[in-house]
Amino acid sequence: MDESLCIICGTVKKGTEEHIIPKSLGNESLKIYCVCKECNSGLGANVDSYLVNHMFTQIIRQSLGLKGQSGEVPNPFKKGYDREGNIVHVNGDFVPRTLPRLEQVGTKVRITAPSRELALTMLRKKLSRQGFSDVQIEQYIERENIIREENVHHPEIRYDMTVDLNKFYLSALKIAYEYGYHKLGKLFYNDETAQYIRMILFNASNGNFDYTYEKVRLLPSFMTHIIEKAQGVNCHMLFLHQDTANQLIVDVILFMTPVLSFSVCISNNALKYRIGNEFITEIVPIQ
Ligand SMILES: [Zn+2]
Known part of the structure; x- marks a missing residue:
């Protein structure tokens, strides 16, 4: 791979294979090659990891038999x-x-x-x-006669199911940003919003979570109703489109599951991309 601009740290370095949706979520096809080695592993460790290892995600990964980096299918109920x-x-x-x-x-x-x-x-x-x-x-x-046997075969087991939504949002932000660059290239790289997102991602990849981005949210309910109907379909989906407020939006829909579906604004000036009413759609098969 030639030297090129890393779209996370902004320096010219050798590019590496970066999965826009994490590989352990079954994405083998949607990749870019413009993230340097350091940023790639930093994103993996500090940005992708929360989403990939969260109980919600693990339950889905387990049901699909998706192996992680370790080569093991996760067991979400491992520790209660x-x-x-x-x-x-x-x-x-x-x-x-x-x-x-x-x-x-x-x-x-x-x-x-x-x-x-x-x-x-x-x-x-x-x-x-x-x-x-x-x-x-x-x-x-x-x-x-000190051993008193108790029935320990069916203890009630409790699990910690808390969600740090900000960390989910960060993972979605990474996916949306990289997808935006993948589809729109240099014009997007220079976008003011893209620059701000890049700064957040670069810091997060280095373990600094001080900066936040307001314009990531769970997908609105009228969209999740549609998604719910498609549950069980074995894919992720990305939509790049423009909203009525001239914002450029990437909808990140993972496993066709509402709690793992996000809407991310990646530009406040959608008009310059000339997308019009188009929905640029990516269907990512889960492999
Ligand atoms: Zn980099």
Whole structure:
């Protein structure tokens, strides 16, 4: 790849393959080659990651069997919490597993483990470390009858489903900006709004989230009604169009899912792009 202008940091550097919609969301086709290596990995780590790893997204990725960078299909239910706030791990077969714990309560030892066997193993280790012989340990276990079995097979598991919308918006902003450049080129690069978006993305790619952009929002409800009808269709969609206020808009619709659908203003001067009433549409198959 030749040296070219990086559309994130604005310096002339060697371009790398940048997926406009993150690769781990199944996008293999919509790519640009005008983002330098440093910005590319910075965007991946600081901008794409929240969206890609969020529980909403992971549930969809899991249902579609989409592998991430690690080559693994994510398990969104991996880490939950039980009533007491203890971490519960749930494996791919949805079998919850409480992390074994050993606590000293006064002179007693309390062991929380998913099975009697594991609890005993932990107790034996603990006693052995305190200098008890194997025979003494077995006698102790028999005499004290300390293991009280509880039903730990179906604990109520709670998940943290909070959404930091600003971080979702940032991911959408990146997609919209890169798509704008992909379709409109240099004219867009010099746009005042594009310059501001670029500054935000460059800072965010370096872990600085101080700057925000107001003109990203969830897709308006009349649009999401249409999307809901198309759920289950295996694609993402991008629309580039002009609104009645002379703004240039990119609608970013991921997995045809309303909560992952955004509307981003990428220019306040749409007229100069001469799009008219056209909807420039990109259908990105999920692979
Ligand atoms: Zn760069």
